[in-house]
Amino acid sequence: MSLNEKFKFSERNTTLGTEIIAGITTFVTMSYIVIVNPSVLNKAGMDFNGVFIATILAAVIGTLIMGLVANYPIAIAPGLGMNAYFAFVIVLGMGIPWQSALGSVFIASVVFLLLSLTSFREALIDAIPTSLKAGISAGIGLFIAFIGMQNAHLVAPSPATIITLGNFSEPVAYMTLLGLFITIVLLVNEVPAAIFLGMVITAVVSFLMGFIPLPSAVFSMPTGLENTFMQMDLADAFSPNLFAIIFTFFLVTLFDTTGTMIGVASQAGLMKNGKFPNVRSALMADAVASTCGSLLGTSPTSAYVESGSGVAAGGRTGFTSVVVAVLFCFMLFLAPIAQVLAAVPAVTSPALIVVGFLMMGSLNQIDWHNVEESLPAFFVLFWMPLSYSITNGVGAGLISYPLIKIFRGKFRQVHPLLYIFMVLFIIQFIMMNH
Template sequence: MTDSRSPTADSAPASSPVAQPPLLERLFRLSERQTNVRQEVIAGVTTFLTMAYIIFVNPNVMAAAGMDKGAVFVATCLAAAVGCLIMGLYANYPFALAPGMGLNAFFSYVVVGEMGYSWQVALGAVFISGVVFLLLSVFKVREWIIDSIPISLRQALAAGVGLFLAIIALKSAGIVTASPATLVTLGDLKSSDAILAALSFFLIAALAYRRILGSVMIGILVVTVIALIMGKVEYAGLFSAPPSMAPTFMQLDIAGAFEVGMISVIFAFLFVDMFDTAGTLLSTADRARLLDEERKLPGMGKALMADSSATVVGSLMGSSNTTTFVESTAGVAAGGRTGLTAVVCAGLFLLALFFSPLVGMVPACATAGALMYVAVLMTSGLSSIDWDDITEAAPAVIAAVMMPLSFSIANGIALGFITYAVIKTLSGRSRDVSVSVYLLAALFVAKFIFF
């Protein structure tokens, strides 16, 4: 989710034929993947620096749901560490995981803020979605679901989540405000929050273009320092023992999440997580040259199980869905080829636990710029849609634009599926629609009619 201009795996340094430590060689098959410990450590550090912004952003986003910011910070670091360890030690792939962008905003601003559910119930929904994802991975149903969903809708879901993040970022910075005449209007651009949010976004985009490692984190920290000088935040130190996780640990309400009205929310958590993870895994593995002759990832089931297991564990700790980060491509470009890269990343997330005072000083205007930057990257998927085929383009646009306009990822997914099924059928191309799409469209229609 950071620099899309990162160099490809072709630029990775060549590994040396030096003998590797026996334990690490046995665990990660370093020689087989033509890598070494030094290369993997560099790759792990690189990946962490490109995605470390999540430890600043996620607590701010989930605090909007009424959750304790310090506890969410700890949950974020631990969920990321657990996910990276499972990916590294079980799947042996250089992919890093952490609580994902988009679904955390959906969690706070829609499920809790708009729909009125408690954050405990929302965590219960995250837990259920993770368990379902895990079961789909164990019984290998996930391939059938992923393959049966049209590519245009998959791309639209990611783009819609990006647009959803954009409107949240603009709203939190005061750049966009409510209007009784036009629903939304331009806010006060002279306010300090709007100026600092814009500066954060400008810095991050410029640094990313220049391929500066950790561009998102740098942008957040620079604006935080400026806010500190302006007196908008108070200095609280840099290091301390990790805050207590008691306010969120095991506080989820699973029973409450089984309410009928939460079905679409669970679907949204599941679908976005599943498609985002699958797409990220394949694109990152391609850069690492880990795909087989059929362009498939050997052992992808293990990678997906790592992702779903991390979501389950994260929900127990107090965080939204944990997912594979596309920032892993930065580590792959630096030479990461095995799970040792992910294990190094896990260690750095654990080390980050001792920087809680710094995280507590980061203002919302600083993270708004990061949200806006991630939104830009996520909407890039619209470029791969077949715009010459209106039966593909129209449902994709409906799904993407309805997420921010209805302020709900779940509604965007539902309307996208319904539109796809109806337009394809009326156009005489019902054969293009899989049974699963028709079934989901029917379920979503029933939801809008009866619930």
């Protein structure tokens, strides 16, 4: 079978050359994750090199399945937001070992994998109102932007006001501001790979100013995976205090992945009568990648909205994804450079802040004039960053939405699954306080 027949180049009005360019474009725009993800999970005590390799392998597995089986120009990799939740909330905030957190990721991924084979997935997506889905996405955006600002010392703890403006005379703060400014200039001028190029330029300037040392080498053989591979603790992950965490991993991954896939497929003109063809294979790609990622040693994967840059460059088939996966393989040998860059918050923090901003775009899906819909979304948006927990934000929304509908006499408008979620989160919050 030729490439044209396998990937349907003619049917989708594309060519091999166009698909290669699209794949390169998508890869460059999302390649920041191989630096940012190990940097975030390293703060949770995980080995940098192990997470670096796990990040790349999970991306390669998911993106290859997306390309070869689902035939979509959508790339998969560990998602920003879920890695921050993993490191800062579960491990550092709750004091849960990263091995147990990995076990939670594995369980949630297996559930996601099994449900991707059934119609229950569609029922679950339909059960959650659009306003809450949008609030969850935007809330995660605020959360990771807040973490980026903390890492860069742009905000700092205050005994009087809990948090206040940071000291901009610190090198990490003013170099982050410089990196943020550079990234924003590139972004508003619609420069491809603005986030990645912003990191590179900031790194070069930081090196010239003496803030970044030269790496010990440019290339090296991949090492360190043994420090994270199969290190998950499944026994502890089944403990009652982790049920809400497993549920949050599953829920957020489901909505984030589905929403991104639909958005990119629509941009590429691949939706048919409002339906997503071959959706099970597409969801399977992410579910398998998350499952393998937890075994390898990384947080959940997600479909990347940066795939839209490849679609804008003409990508219409899964060959775009195949090119992305191949390019990720080459990154396996660049660990020394990634480790030096990841050690400098001024290089990675602007990426967190800008991606957080981009995730806020979902707020336009909320009808702010309808209090019944917008108030629960506001609670999600409000509680995530301020309680430093995605779980708390999701729980606040899934409790308040059914309650508001009940007291408005519209309880029949609420899907029965939402009442189950409401009860489960109420139990979870009660248990947290005891």
